[in-house]
Structures are given as C-alpha cells and as structure tokens.
Amino acid sequence: MSADRYDALVIGAGMSGLAAGIRLAQFGRRVAVLERHALWGGLNSFYKRSGRRYDSGLHALTNFARPASKSAPLQRILRQLRLRFDDLGLGEQGTSEIRLGDLSLAFSNDFALFEEQVARAFPAERERFAGLVRAIRACDPFSVVDPSASGRAFLHEHLRDPDLVEALLLPLTWYGSAREDDVDAYQAVILFRSIFLEGLARPRGGIKPLLDLLVRRFREEGGELRTNDGVAEILCDTAGAARGVRLDSGGELLSDCIFSSAGYVETRALCGVSSGEADLGRLSFVETQRVLTRPSASIGAARTLLFFAESRRPAWRRPAEAVDVSSGVVACSDNYASNEILPHGLMRITCLADASAWRGLDPAVYERQKAQWEERMCASVARFTADPRPHTLAIDCFTPRTIVQYTGHLNGAVYGSPRKRLDGASGVHNVHLIGTDQGFVGVVGALMSGISMANRQAVVAS
C-alpha cells in the first residue's frame, strides 16, 4: 500500500471521530483521523486562558450507568472501546432542577425523586406520566421508523398538562435538539433515558483525561492522529464517488472510505455538493464560564444543573436578538460528587444565540457586545439561582463565532442539522456521516455514533 493510501480516513478528532478511528483500527484497518486544530475534542474540547484550563462543551456526561447495567449505552461503548469504567473516574451529580417560571421540578440520579416531584406538582398527571415512562422504557430508539417524528407530539400523546410537557421539553431540547420548538421523537426517548432514567456524571478532571484516554487507545491500536491537518476538499472521481482528500497543506491522502464528523451540509460542501436551506442548523449558543472565588454551593448555587425559563412557554428557536437570556442552562462543575478537589467554583451559563448577530463585527464591537450580553446572562440567571458576579475570579465566554471557528459547524449550530441521517448517508458515495448529524448527541451518543458507523462499515467490507 502506498504511503498516502488508507483503508479509511476520518474527518475530525472529536468524540465520534476518535471512537470510529479506534474501532476501525481494531478491525485492522489502516486509518488516519484528520483534525484541523492543534487539539482534539471538537465540540467537547478544552483550552487554556490566563493559565487556567476550561472545558469548552462539557456540562455533564449523561447516560450514567454502573458496570452491572451491561446493556446500558455507557457500558456498551466502554466494552467496544475496551476502556474500563474506573478509568473515567465518574462523579455523580447532586441534585438538578427544571425551572419553568415559578414551577420547579428537582431531579437526581435516583429517578424516584423526579417521579415524586412530578406527582407533587402535577397530581392529575401521575398515572399518565407513569405510562409515558413505561413507553419510553419499552421503546427501542435505535430502530427508528421515522426520524422526523415530533417529540412534542409524542409527549402530548401521553400527557394532558401542557406545563408538564414544556417542563420535560426544556432539558430535552437543551441537551440535544437541532430542531426549532421541538425535538425528534427518537431523540426525546434517548435523551429522557440518558438524563432521567440513567443520570448525569462528570469525568474526573473534566473532558481532557477522557479525550487523552481515547487518543491513547487509538494510537495503541495503530491509528494515526494528524492534528493541524484539516481537510480542504473531499476528492471525488468522475462518477461522484469519493476517492480521497486534499489537505489544507495541499497534500492528498487516498481512501475510498471516508467518515466525516463535519456535519451534513459541511461534508457535502467539502465534496462540492450543495444542500438545501432546510438542512442548515439554526440554533447556536453563547456560553460563559465564571470561575468563582468560592464553591458554587457556598454562594447559594447548590444545583448541579439548572434548566431555567422565565416563561412557562419557552422558545426553542433562533432568537430575534443576539442572545435570548430568558431561558438557558446553568451548570456548576463543582457540584458533582468526586474524589477530586476543584480549586474553585465554576458556574457555566448557556443561552440561545443568533449566529448572524455575531458575524462580521469589528473586534472592539464584538468584545463590547460579548461583555454586555454576558452581563445580561448573569443577571437573568440571578433570578433563579445565586448571582455569580460578586464572586467572580475569572470569566471566559464563547459565542457562535467561536463555535464556527473551532468546529466548522455553519451558523455555529452545535447540534447541527435539524434533519438527521441515522444511516449516515451523506448523499456522496463512500462518504459516511458520524457524530452530530448522524443523529446522536452528547459524549456517549457521539462515541456510539462513531462506533456503530465504523462497525457497520467493517461488516460490509469484510
């Protein structure tokens, strides 16, 4: 085999790309993972500012499951990647909360708490909620008939009180819906399980040790990780089938099996193929991290996660202004049980943003706009939990512009295209989608995406 020919090439060293790479290497394929940036991780990465390390995406690892739950997604991916549960050093969440106006529902990794909370706030819905939970437990979200079925409609089939439907939709949309004012029904089932029935945890040390573990596994299996080596173009033959890639550096690598985590529209653009407007993601975020002088709980921010909305009918859509501060998520990384002593409290606030309001700004205007909205986000959150501002040691904030720069996702759409391709079809022969636009989100979802697409390809090829 010539030096520039591979059995498989993977675009993007995020969770899905590394997982696909590990599996392909395990199957004995010659595989390279190509990453444009110096660091791996993609949407879930890490960076340093003023000597302090920040995680860019991680609020929580959902899908928490102990080793005895062998069929749980987390345990399945650990077996596939041959990682040990203990290697992750997972610390479980304390208590989290959904706030919809004056309505409050607490939840933890003990599902009984959430059942009690729902029964207390919605006594008339008790039986119907139990029916919903039974339906979710019985459903196999991985054998989806119609990926575009509405999650909102699915919840309304089981429940009558629209407040309860909205309360459930709040975390489900925030943790993985690319679709405005809704969430795909199969995704709603996966997210409900991963958040409420399984639970939340944080890997010891945040995202970096987990990413390092994946990179180490990939290299142990003989895979080649090429950082600072982005893909400028996917090369296609005259029949339109991919035969390799041209790198940013100008070099070419050849393969007739390409996995791309770049996104549906973005991957097709690399092939020179256009896509419809409806395939483009519209939802982006502004996220601020406030490093606190004291533990979060000591200033009154006791929840691990807080999903908040000032209205009982929150909007899950591209806001009319640069940022919609009326709803969001507050994640306090130091409110996980862990054997790790965090040096400071950390409050992370995420709100919906309109990417177009952050494009093409003069640097000084951009910085001013960012500081103003960051301040408003803190003020909004202070209505539902402690105000981080009097206790702040350091601030780092990212916008849709930052997301575009580091992930290449058009519009800074973290959850990608609203139309998922569960079969990984990019519409270009030999190019397979993995990651967000294949339809699985979150750390565990992205790993599962890479694994299952690589497995499928390995079976087909053998």
Place this chain on the structure above:
Amino acid sequence: MNREEIILAIQDIIKTIAPDEDVSNLKTDVRLREQIELDSMDFLDIVMELRKRYGVQVPEEDYKELATLDGCVTYLAPRLAGKSLKVGV
C-alpha cells in the same frame, strides 16, 4: 486445534471483550447470548478477534453458525486445523 482448544479460544476471546463475565461454566449447546449479556456489537468483536488471532475470516452470513459453543466448534474446526491456541492476548 481440537474441540477443547476451540472452546478455550472462544472463552478467552469473550473474556477479552467482557472481562467481568464468568465464562468457565458456559453450556456448549445453549446460545451464548442467552447465557451472557452479549449484544450484536460484542458479537462483532468475537469475529474480529478470530481474524486477528487466527486469521479466520467469518463472513456476515455465517455469524449465525457461532451462536453456541458447539456451533463454534463445528464451524471453526476445519478453519482452525493446524493452528495453535493463543490465550491471554
């Protein structure tokens, strides 16, 4: 490899994939997936390890032949003839 060695080979592969499983008491005539929690993704790894360790290619249409340990012996005996057992890889 004889019958006992083929069974040892499969048991050792399962131990690699799922270290927590007790493989010593597996019945040879009962489907593996009924005795231990192996899903289709784990099953793929048995096939993968057979190729890696012994150079045996099992095409997808033959996966069903490996459902039980007895099935593994019948299917693999001619393919593993003259090869030696590798455990603890």
